[in-house]
Amino acid sequence: MQAWRGIALIGAISAVALWLAASGQLVLYIHPRYVLFTVAMAVIALVLVVAAIAARAVGQRRDAVRRPSGTVDLLAAPVDGRDHAHDHHDHEPLPRRRERALGLTAAGIAGLFVIGMVVLPPATLSTATAEQREINATAADVQALDEAQSADAAAVARFTVREWAGILRQTTDLGFFADKPVTGLLGFVSPDGDDPENVFYVSRFSITCCAVDAQPLGVPVHLPGWQERFPIDSWVEVSGDFVANPSAQSRQPIVIEPTGVEAVEQPREPYLF
Amino acid sequence: MGILAIIGLRAVTAEGGDAPLPDAAQDLITLATSVIIESLPFIVLGIALSILVQVWIPEDWLLRILPRNPWGRRAVISLFGMFLPVCECGNVPLARGLVRKGFTVPESMVFLLAAPILNPVTILTTHAAFGFDDGILVARLLGGFLIANVLGWLFSQHPEPESLLTERFAAECRVDDAAAPRTRAAQTLDLFVRETSILMPALVIGAVVAGAIQVAVPRDVLVALGSDPLFSVLAMMVLAFVISVCSNVDAFFILPFASTFLPGSIVTFLVFGPIIDIKMLALMRTTYSTRTLVQLTAVVGLLSAALGLVVNYVA
Numbered sequence: 001m002q003a004w005r006g007i008a009l010i011g012a013i014s015a016v017a018l019w020l021a022a023s024g025q026l027v028l029y030i031h032p033r034y035v036l037f038t039v040a041m042a043v044i045a046l047v048l049v050v051a052a053i054a055a056r057a058v059g060q061r062r063d064a065v066r067r068p069s070g071t072v073d074l075l076a077a078p079v080d081g082r083d084h085a086h087d088h089h090d091h092e093p094l095p096r097r098r099e100r101a102l103g104l105t106a107a108g109i110a111g112l113f114v115i116g117m118v119v120l121p122p123a124t125l126s127t128a129t130a131e132q133r134e135i136n137a138t139a140a141d142v143q144a145l146d147e148a149q150s151a152d153a154a155a156v157a158r159f160t161v162r163e164w165a166g167i168l169r170q171t172t173d174l175g176f177f178a179d180k181p182v183t184g185l186l187g188f189v190s191p192d193g194d195d196p197e198n199v200f201y202v203s204r205f206s207i208t209c210c211a212v213d214a215q216p217l218g219v220p221v222h223l224p225g226w227q228e229r230f231p232i233d234s235w236v237e238v239s240g241d242f243v244a245n246p247s248a249q250s251r252q253p254i255v256i257e258p259t260g261v262e263a264v265e266q267p268r269e270p271y272l273f
Numbered sequence: 274m275g276i277l278a279i280i281g282l283r284a285v286t287a288e289g290g291d292a293p294l295p296d297a298a299q300d301l302i303t304l305a306t307s308v309i310i311e312s313l314p315f316i317v318l319g320i321a322l323s324i325l326v327q328v329w330i331p332e333d334w335l336l337r338i339l340p341r342n343p344w345g346r347r348a349v350i351s352l353f354g355m356f357l358p359v360c361e362c363g364n365v366p367l368a369r370g371l372v373r374k375g376f377t378v379p380e381s382m383v384f385l386l387a388a389p390i391l392n393p394v395t396i397l398t399t400h401a402a403f404g405f406d407d408g409i410l411v412a413r414l415l416g417g418f419l420i421a422n423v424l425g426w427l428f429s430q431h432p433e434p435e436s437l438l439t440e441r442f443a444a445e446c447r448v449d450d451a452a453a454p455r456t457r458a459a460q461t462l463d464l465f466v467r468e469t470s471i472l473m474p475a476l477v478i479g480a481v482v483a484g485a486i487q488v489a490v491p492r493d494v495l496v497a498l499g500s501d502p503l504f505s506v507l508a509m510m511v512l513a514f515v516i517s518v519c520s521n522v523d524a525f526f527i528l529p530f531a532s533t534f535l536p537g538s539i540v541t542f543l544v545f546g547p548i549i550d551i552k553m554l555a556l557m558r559t560t561y562s563t564r565t566l567v568q569l570t571a572v573v574g575l576l577s578a579a580l581g582l583v584v585n586y587v588a
Binding site (some may be wrong): 003004005006007009010011012013014015016017018019020023025026028029030034037038040041042044045046048049050051052055099103106107109110113114116117118119120121122123124125126127128129132134208209210211212213233 | 275276279280282283284286287294295296297299300302303304305306307308309310311313314315316317318321440441459462465466467468469470471472473474475477478481483484487488491516517518519521522525526
């Protein structure tokens with residue numbers, strides 16, 4: 001069985017990847033540019049898994065008819081090439097027994113995790129990671145400010161959290177924002193650590209490869225008592241205007257003073273790519 | 274039937290709403306799953322290329338076309354990645370295949386260390402992210418080439434190169450070819466079963482540990498160290514180790530940090546990360562002994578840090 005643990009793992013992971021792709025949820029874990037490549041390689045992996053299992057079944061049937069006892073089927077042989085017939089635990093040297101125990105433990109943990117991958121509902125990253133990685137620590141969209149200077153109202157209305165976060169990092173001139181209202185800004189709710197009672201961020205994760213490199217971006221919203229209406233991590237759509245931050249505790253100089261905050265469903269593509 | 278059962282179970286349990294887990298635990302699972310799914314196609318491709326080299330390419334063809342001079346030979350091997358644009362985790366099965374095919378252990382290392390950096394996809398993404406600014410691209414390519422070849426030369430001085438391997442893999446390499454399945458199709462399936470049994474548990478464990486550390490270590494601690502010439506280099510090595518991100522896209526990942534970190538530390542991240550990180554150590558442990566990996570990590574760390582410091586003071 002030891003030799004087949006990899007087949008079980010790669011088969012289960014490939015099946016999960018294909019299901020995630022079919023249900024449109026693979027983008028919870030990887031950038032869309034990798035979806036086709038991942039699906040293609042998962043299909044190849046599954047074909048090889050099925051072929052390996054079929055070959056083993058055929059080999060066993062054939063062996064049952066022809067093979068004299070004591071001959072070893074390589075596909076079923078242990079990966080280190082040692083002969084099972086002479087591989088009694090009692091005669092194993094201690095380091096080898098330890099290594100085997102370590103290998104079994106690792107395979108057990110890996111197996112448990114993959115079972116979790118199969119049974120736990122797919123999920124995006126949460127506020128816990130956004131806070132741990134510090135919102136806007138890497139907001140550096142230097143083009144956003146230039147583009148915003150010449151953007152018309154329709155283009156400004158399409159700005160996402162990425163554009164606004166980049167602009168807020170580069171200017172605190174309220175005059176710049178005077179004719180640039182926020183319209184339907186979509187993101188999840190994450191509290192401002194300095195003034196969680198009155199200010200929250202409408203947040204998105206920006207991803208270049210996979211969820212591992214997710215960078216949290218956010219635009220601060222001043223809305224006293226927001227926690228009574230919107231749970232942390234819930235998704236909202238915010239409209240309003242940028243104003244000087246009325247909060248004394250928050251370190252954000254400019255915030256959105258909302259004219260409307262609506263609770264919405266998590267979008268199919270929660271990350272910004 | 275089993276695969277259909279997994280897909281069915283996945284579809285049924287997806288409707289169960291949010292899992293009753295704390296946010297940090299849920300994020301750990303999301304991060305680890307992300308690493309596994311992102312690595313899966315590269316692992317499959319790596320195993321496929323490994324099988325191609327071992328089973329389908331004519332016997333000794335690769336060994337015949339290489340220079341005889343050890344330095345020249347290692348230099349050419351370190352450029353194999355130009356034709357194999359597979360990121361680091363996919364290169365592990367291929368390096369294992371090269372050893373089985375008759376390459377020396379140090380030669381397999383040179384390939385493993387250089388290929389994730391010296392391949393067209395990595396070069397294009399690094400150029401797209403940084404252009405030729407601050408010499409980051411050139412330092413990455415030259416640094417990767419030099420570090421791989423210095424490591425290859427160092428380990429080639431070992432009196433018993435086979436002892437650099439794990440006992441298990443060394444034994445696997447010694448298995449008599451006559452005992453292998455006869456047809457190429459059977460050999461292909463045999464290798465697929467063997468390689469997945471070694472690599473998949475390592476990949477999953479590496480991903481889980483990388484996810485756990487990312488949830489536990491605050492990123493702002495690393496960023497706070499970013500403006501110091503020495504500490505920025507060390508901080509970037511720790512970040513590269515923890516993040517375990519693929520070499521084909523790590524330039525985009527680190528690009529936003531370029532405004533807070535010095536160029537040399539960015540180079541250190543781009544050279545050290547593709548060679549040493551949590552996921553890679555777990556994968557390389559399938560092939561090289563713990564002692565070898567400790568030595569490898571120490572030397573690569575020192576050389577990467579030296580490279581970063583030189584760039585910091587020169588750029």
